[in-house]
Amino acid sequence: MSEIELTGLRKVFEGGVRAVDGIDLTVADGEFFALLGPSGCGKTTLLRTVAGLESADGGTIAIGGDDVTRLSPGDRDVAMVFQDYALFPHMSVVENIAYPQRVKRVPKAERQAAAAAVGADLELAGLMDRRPGQLSGGQQQRVALARAVAARPRVFLFDEPLSNLDARLRLSARTFLKRLQRELAVTTVFVTHDQAEALALADRIAVMEAGRIRQVGTPQEVFRRPANTFVANFIGSTPMNLLPGVAVEGGVTVAGVRLPAAHSVAAGTELVVGFRPEYATASAEDLPGALPGRVAIVEHLGTSLLLTLESGDLAVGVTVPEDAEPAPGTSLWVQPRPDRLLLYDAGGGDIIEA
Amino acid sequence: MGEIFDFSPIFESFDRVWAGFQSTIQLSVASAILSLVLGTILVAMRVAPIPLLRAAGTIYVNAVRNTPLTLVLLFSSLAISDTLHIVVSDVPRTNYYWFGVFGLSAYTACFVCEVLRSGINTVPLGQAEAARSIGLTFAQSLRIIILPQAFRTVIAPLGSVFIAMIKNTTVVIVASYAEAAAIMKDLFEDYSASLGIFIGFAIGFMVLTLPTGYFFGWLAKRLAVAR
Numbered sequence: 001m002s003e004i005e006l007t008g009l010r011k012v013f014e015g016g017v018r019a020v021d022g023i024d025l026t027v028a029d030g031e032f033f034a035l036l037g038p039s040g041c042g043k044t045t046l047l048r049t050v051a052g053l054e055s056a057d058g059g060t061i062a063i064g065g066d067d068v069t070r071l072s073p074g075d076r077d078v079a080m081v082f083q084d085y086a087l088f089p090h091m092s093v094v095e096n097i098a099y100p101q102r103v104k105r106v107p108k109a110e111r112q113a114a115a116a117a118v119g120a121d122l123e124l125a126g127l128m129d130r131r132p133g134q135l136s137g138g139q140q141q142r143v144a145l146a147r148a149v150a151a152r153p154r155v156f157l158f159d160e161p162l163s164n165l166d167a168r169l170r171l172s173a174r175t176f177l178k179r180l181q182r183e184l185a186v187t188t189v190f191v192t193h194d195q196a197e198a199l200a201l202a203d204r205i206a207v208m209e210a211g212r213i214r215q216v217g218t219p220q221e222v223f224r225r226p227a228n229t230f231v232a233n234f235i236g237s238t239p240m241n242l243l244p245g246v247a248v249e250g251g252v253t254v255a256g257v258r259l260p261a262a263h264s265v266a267a268g269t270e271l272v273v274g275f276r277p278e279y280a281t282a283s284a285e286d287l288p289g290a291l292p293g294r295v296a297i298v299e300h301l302g303t304s305l306l307l308t309l310e311s312g313d314l315a316v317g318v319t320v321p322e323d324a325e326p327a328p329g330t331s332l333w334v335q336p337r338p339d340r341l342l343l344y345d346a347g348g349g350d351i352i353e354a
Numbered sequence: 355m356g357e358i359f360d361f362s363p364i365f366e367s368f369d370r371v372w373a374g375f376q377s378t379i380q381l382s383v384a385s386a387i388l389s390l391v392l393g394t395i396l397v398a399m400r401v402a403p404i405p406l407l408r409a410a411g412t413i414y415v416n417a418v419r420n421t422p423l424t425l426v427l428l429f430s431s432l433a434i435s436d437t438l439h440i441v442v443s444d445v446p447r448t449n450y451y452w453f454g455v456f457g458l459s460a461y462t463a464c465f466v467c468e469v470l471r472s473g474i475n476t477v478p479l480g481q482a483e484a485a486r487s488i489g490l491t492f493a494q495s496l497r498i499i500i501l502p503q504a505f506r507t508v509i510a511p512l513g514s515v516f517i518a519m520i521k522n523t524t525v526v527i528v529a530s531y532a533e534a535a536a537i538m539k540d541l542f543e544d545y546s547a548s549l550g551i552f553i554g555f556a557i558g559f560m561v562l563t564l565p566t567g568y569f570f571g572w573l574a575k576r577l578a579v580a581r
Binding site for chain 2: 051053072073074075078084086087088089090099100103104147150
């Protein structure tokens with residue numbers, strides 16, 4: 001068992017920046033867990049604190065039930081993959097992969113065999129005698145993974161492992177990484193600022209802001225029901241529509257249009273109405289519960305188009321099929337799917353349960 | 355005119371000139387090795403996580419580097435032999451040779467240390483963190499990960515330090531050890547000063563220093579770290 005349990009974890013930098021501000025979190029054994037958030041939200045500091053590269057200023061870190069809060073990085077039985085890989089440039093690939101075991105005094109023959117096996121698994125077989133500087137970015141990334149895998153740790157910690165790859169390679173490396181984690185079933189925490197990456201890879205995601213966790217959930221939960229407007233804004237390839245509205249009996253009004261929605265708030269309460277551009281339909285004629293607008297911007301997303309409509313003072317996004325491209329200036333009506341309408345508190349931004 | 359460019363004293367006393375340069379080479383080789391070792395120890399102290407070691411390294415480097423070499427050499431010979439009464443060898447010339455080597459190394463080690471320290475600064479921080487995260491101690495990560503990379507980036511500047519050191523051997527006369535420059539002074543007295551002797555010895559030093567520079571330049575290219 002190697003679940004990770006963080007209790008009241010705090011890390012305060014000089015100058016009083018609370019990079020990790022009292023985090024309670026449990027990552028299950030074998031889970032692929034993402035720490036997601038914008039730059040400066042503390043996700044990397046949290047990962048580095050778990051790794052032992054930063055010392056915690058409060059709280060505890062337990063791995064597999066053992067308190068490791070005060071242990072040095074090498075004694076925590078974790079393997080870290082760094083964003084820039086941090087391969088040792090003066091050592092060959094095989095030395096890079098085998099070195100952690102040399103530190104653990106594994107006999108030479110054994111660690112060479114392990115390195116060769118892991119290298120073969122990660123498609124590095126023909127490259128074992130090269131230096132890191134002679135490898136492509138994707139190959140370097142696999143060497144960094146191999147170094148972590150060969151160490152046979154209880155926990156993998158990945159700091160933005162895919163962000164130094166070009167866009168095309170990132171997608172194949174993502175699939176590769178997910179398969180690898182499934183096969184090894186080692187508890188893995190990875191940091192990313194890319195919400196698509198987190199949704200694609202993780203079993204569960206923690207969305208962070210300013211040193212705190214704003215929501216923890218499966219990709220589906222986080223995508224479907226963001227717990228607050230911060231998460232709603234952050235998750236999704238297209239920005240979620242967050243429009244000011246007023247509660248009425250059995251619905252809300254946005255810019256004078258009544259949209260049906262189940263809620264228990266008093267009529268007249270101001271709130272924020274959220275729906276994703278993908279969960280709305282655009283129509284050339286007025287429909288009940290549809291917001292009117294004029295097409296201002298058309299963005300091609302591949303299989304669909306993202307339209308930004310001007311509706312009075314509001315900007316409303318909606319996606320339409322790729323072959324239905326309207327001319328800018330066209331009048332359209334946007335009808336959100338009632339079952340995908342989300343209501344948020346206008347002050348705190350927390351979701352209002354139906 | 356002919357008298358000024360008269361190289362005959364060099365050839366007439368070539369045995370003495372050659373002996374002088376042999377002494378210079380012996381001083382240089384021993385001091386290069388010793389200063390490299392000392393400089394590496396000093397830089398390890400200067401980047402160590404122990405404040406006391408760091409302070410000791412910093413004080414040593416700043417004190418010795420900012421003292422004229424002549425004083426360092428005098429101190430080396432006077433303090434060691436006259437005050438501490440340490441005798442390295444029963445042969446006086448060998449004894450003075452080592453005082454010269456000690457003084458020159460103590461001085462040159464400061465420059466080696468500072469060059470290495472700038473090399474350490476070129477090694478990305480991630481390297482040290484990767485080393486820590488796989489369980490290397492500070493000393494191990496310095497020896498296995500950081501210094502090998504640092505050395506490779508500063509080979510060319512180290513060459514400059516050693517070239518300066520070779521030329522600095524001419525000051526060792528104050529530690530009572532006669533090397534090439536001392537022989538040159540003798541020749542001046544024996545033959546009355548002439549530009550020929552002067553140029554002859556200058557060429558002799560270039561024969562030592564130019565290849566040193568080329569060698570370090572070649573080594574730097576050969577061992578360059580590709581990231």
